[in-house]
Amino acid sequence: MLVVSRFRCVCTIVICLVGLLFAIPSFVNQSIFEKLPAFLQHTVSLGLELRGGSHIQLEVDLKSVEKERQESIVDETRKQLRKQYIKYSKMMVQPRAGGSAIVIELKDPENVGTVKKILSKIEKQLEIEAEGLQITAVISEAFMDEFAKRIVSESIEVIRHRIDETGTKEPTILKQGRDRIVVQLPGVDDPAEVKKLLGKTALLTFHAVDEDLASVPVADPESKANLPSKPGVVYLPEDRDGHLVYVPIKKQHALTGKSVIDAQVTIDNRTGMPAVSIKFDSIDGTRKMAELSAKYLGKQFAMVLDGKVLSAPVFQAVLSDGNAQITGHFTMEEATQLALLLRAGSLPAPLNVIEERSVGPSLGADSITSGKHATVFAFVFVALFMIASYGRFGGFAVVSLFTNIMLLFACLTLLGATLTLPGIAGIALTIGMAVDSNVLIYERIREEIRHGARAMMAVAQGYKMAAITIADSNLTTVVGAIVLYEFGSGPIRGFAVTLALGAIISMFTTFSLTKLLIHLWARKNGNREFVI
Numbered sequence: 001m002l003v004v005s006r007f008r009c010v011c012t013i014v015i016c017l018v019g020l021l022f023a024i025p026s027f028v029n030q031s032i033f034e035k036l037p038a039f040l041q042h043t044v045s046l047g048l049e050l051r052g053g054s055h056i057q058l059e060v061d062l063k064s065v066e067k068e069r070q071e072s073i074v075d076e077t078r079k080q081l082r083k084q085y086i087k088y089s090k091m092m093v094q095p096r097a098g099g100s101a102i103v104i105e106l107k108d109p110e111n112v113g114t115v116k117k118i119l120s121k122i123e124k125q126l127e128i129e130a131e132g133l134q135i136t137a138v139i140s141e142a143f144m145d146e147f148a149k150r151i152v153s154e155s156i157e158v159i160r161h162r163i164d165e166t167g168t169k170e171p172t173i174l175k176q177g178r179d180r181i182v183v184q185l186p187g188v189d190d191p192a193e194v195k196k197l198l199g200k201t202a203l204l205t206f207h208a209v210d211e212d213l214a215s216v217p218v219a220d221p222e223s224k225a226n227l228p229s230k231p232g233v234v235y236l237p238e239d240r241d242g243h244l245v246y247v248p249i250k251k252q253h254a255l256t257g258k259s260v261i262d263a264q265v266t267i268d269n270r271t272g273m274p275a276v277s278i279k280f281d282s283i284d285g286t287r288k289m290a291e292l293s294a295k296y297l298g299k300q301f302a303m304v305l306d307g308k309v310l311s312a313p314v315f316q317a318v319l320s321d322g323n324a325q326i327t328g329h330f331t332m333e334e335a336t337q338l339a340l341l342l343r344a345g346s347l348p349a350p351l352n353v354i355e356e357r358s359v360g361p362s363l364g365a366d367s368i369t370s371g372k373h374a375t376v377f378a379f380v381f382v383a384l385f386m387i388a389s390y391g392r393f394g395g396f397a398v399v400s401l402f403t404n405i406m407l408l409f410a411c412l413t414l415l416g417a418t419l420t421l422p423g424i425a426g427i428a429l430t431i432g433m434a435v436d437s438n439v440l441i442y443e444r445i446r447e448e449i450r451h452g453a454r455a456m457m458a459v460a461q462g463y464k465m466a467a468i469t470i471a472d473s474n475l476t477t478v479v480g481a482i483v484l485y486e487f488g489s490g491p492i493r494g495f496a497v498t499l500a501l502g503a504i505i506s507m508f509t510t511f512s513l514t515k516l517l518i519h520l521w522a523r524k525n526g527n528r529e530f531v532i
Contacts, residue, residue: 004515004516004519008512008516009516009519011512012512012513012516013516015407015508015512016403016407016513018410019403019406019407019410019411020403020406020407020410021040021410022040022042022409022410022413022414023406023407023409023410023413024036024040025040025041025042025043025413026043026044026409026413027409042413042414043413044409044412044413044417044418044419045186045416045417045418045419046186046368046418046419047172047184047186047418047419047420047421047423047494048172048184048185048186048359048420050368050371050419050420050421051186052186052358052359053184053185053186053188053358053359054184054185054188054356054357054358054359055182055183055184055185055355055356055357055358055359056182056183056184056185056353056355056356057176057180057181057182057183057353057354057355057356058159058180058181058182058183058351058352058353058354059179059180059181059351059352059353059354060148060151060152060155060179060180060181060349060350060351061349061350061351061352062148062151062178062179062349063099064349064350065147065151065349066099066100066139066144066147067093067100068258069139070093070100070102070139071093072281073102073119073122073123073126073137074091074092074093074102076122077091077102077104077115077118077119077122078091080118080122081115081118084114084118086106086108086111086114086115087106087107087108087111088104088105088106088107089105089106089107090103090104090105091103091104091105099138101136101137101138102119102126102136102137102138103134103135103136104134104135104137105133105134105135106133106134106135107133109132109133112130112133112135115135116128116130116135119135119137123137123139125139125140125143126138126139126140127139127140148178148179151349152175152178152179152181153175155181155349155351156173156175156181159173159181159183159351160173163183163185171183171184171185171186172184172186172418174493180354181351204256204257204260204303204304204305204310204342205253205255205256205257205303205304205305206253206254206255206256206292206301206302206303206304207249207250207251207252207253207254207301207302207304208249208250208254208296208299208300208301208302209247209248209249209250209299209300209301209302209312210230210233210248210249210250211299212230213228213230213233213248214248215238215245215246215247215248217243217244217245217246227246228248230248232250232251232252233248233249233250233251234248234249234251235247235248235249236249236302236304236307236308236309237308237309238302238308238309238310238311238312239308247302247309247312249302249304249309253304254288254292254301255285255288255289255292257305257342259280259281259284259285259288259289260278260279260280260281260285260342261279261280261281261285262278262279263276263277263278263279263338263339263342264276264277264339265277265332265335265336265339266325268325268327270327271327273327273328273329273330274330274331274332274334274335275325275326275327275328275330275335276325276326276330276335276338276339276342277323277324277325277326278323278324278325278326278342279322279323280322280323280324281322285322286320286321286322289319289322289324290318290319290320292315293315293317293318293319293320293324294318296315297315297317297318298314298315298316299314299315300312300313300314301313301314301315303342305342310338310342311326311328311338313326313327313328326338371421371424371425374424374425374428375405375424375427375428375431378428378431378432379401379402379405379431382398382401382431382432382435383398383401385435386398386401386435386438386439389442390438390442392521393438393442393518394442396514396517396518396521397435397438397442397514399513399514399517400434400438400509400510400513400514400517401431401434401435401509403509403513404430404431404434404502404505404506404509405427405430405431407505407508407509408427408430408498408501408502408505411501411505412497412498412501415497417494417497418494419494419498420494420495421494422492422494422495423494423495423497423498424498425495426494426495426496426497426498426499426502427498427502429499429502430498430499430501430502430503430505430506433474433477433502433503433506434502434505434506434509434510436473437466437470437473437474437506437507437510438510438514440466440469440470441462441463441466441470441510441514442462444461444462444465444466445458445459445461445462447462448461448462448465456522459518459522463511463515467511470507470510470511471507474503474504474506474507475503477499477500477503478500478503478504480499481496481497481499481500481503482496482500484496484499485497485500
């Protein structure tokens, strides 16, 4: 006998109604949309190929970063050897298969061990080999792989920060391969300005704050009138708890972000509040920061990234060990963001534009129209087939299918997912997958009836016997979608999202909604026999 508990019945109806409620904003016109309550004013975001815009592929120049790091090690090694009066005939970064290496040729073999220790102290991740008077040092491959991941991820943060400055809404920024970043900008027709913006190398600088001038709150960001002027001083904006304040910064920077090797979120032992710990390199940063903290003790010192003040803390002590901590009334999210920006600014890498293309709004409109037609035709043909094949039960499947699509749009809206052209293809595929489950169940019910089972017992057995097959099929689809999402990018991910959501939702509608409709119909008709 087919039994559906009251609790399951109520849960199914509530989920379907909530889904329909959140799906409606994606299908109404702008005038109706503006009248909806605030919590419903969210729609599915359209991807690049639907809305039109720009696609830019960037390559992070990892080789230049590695070379710069090696040259810094060479400079510091040269200083250390001079201090210890160790003579050498050659010290240089030398190209070799697969990269480059630091090569040092000494004049005295007794100094080989000392130089190896000096190199290890300067950079722990060096693989050092000695052959006669020649020492070869290479940054380990494992470290460079991790270093590359970090540079690319932090480059993405800088790109995201800069694109937000252009006013572009919901950009798609994805890592591709080891050293490439894909940037998709819906609604941006001319990528020239964005390309110019992204092509710049991030620059983090540290500046003294002028004591004679006060920070000035400015209500209108466009209006900088009435700001005091002073030679050698420039006012730069800082966001303080959502309020814009212009801080008087000395133009001449005292230190650059190249000296910062790490920035992490920590907890201030005195207050228990989130803080940001900064570590400066041993080559130049530690010495300069010690001098600056002594000179500006008790005074403000600003960190500036891309013309904006990230933070302007006060030196509380002399920083002699190359470590500093920024404290304040940070939330964990604010501290994390500051640490990311500091790290991103401290590891600048050139970005080379290797591909760019534009998608016109007309092409996007054509894609939407074609996608709508494909989805509607798929729905209509599947609905006609189900009704023709299974009659009333086919109608139940059609209602379940319609609800499936609405729930899918509701999930895309709530997750903030972006709908792409392959995503529309995923929706069309979901339509076929959703009715496939019903077909399996209905055919199983027919088989049970042919073997002499009573009608409602046949329905119960049909659901029971088909459940494993349906679950296996849909879960396999979800696994495939997860793989596509993990290793794909852009539109491929859009397809994976709709495919996975469609598979999960179709299991819900099949085993909950369709089953509930059959249960309610059977109760209304007194559980009489029927033919399917």
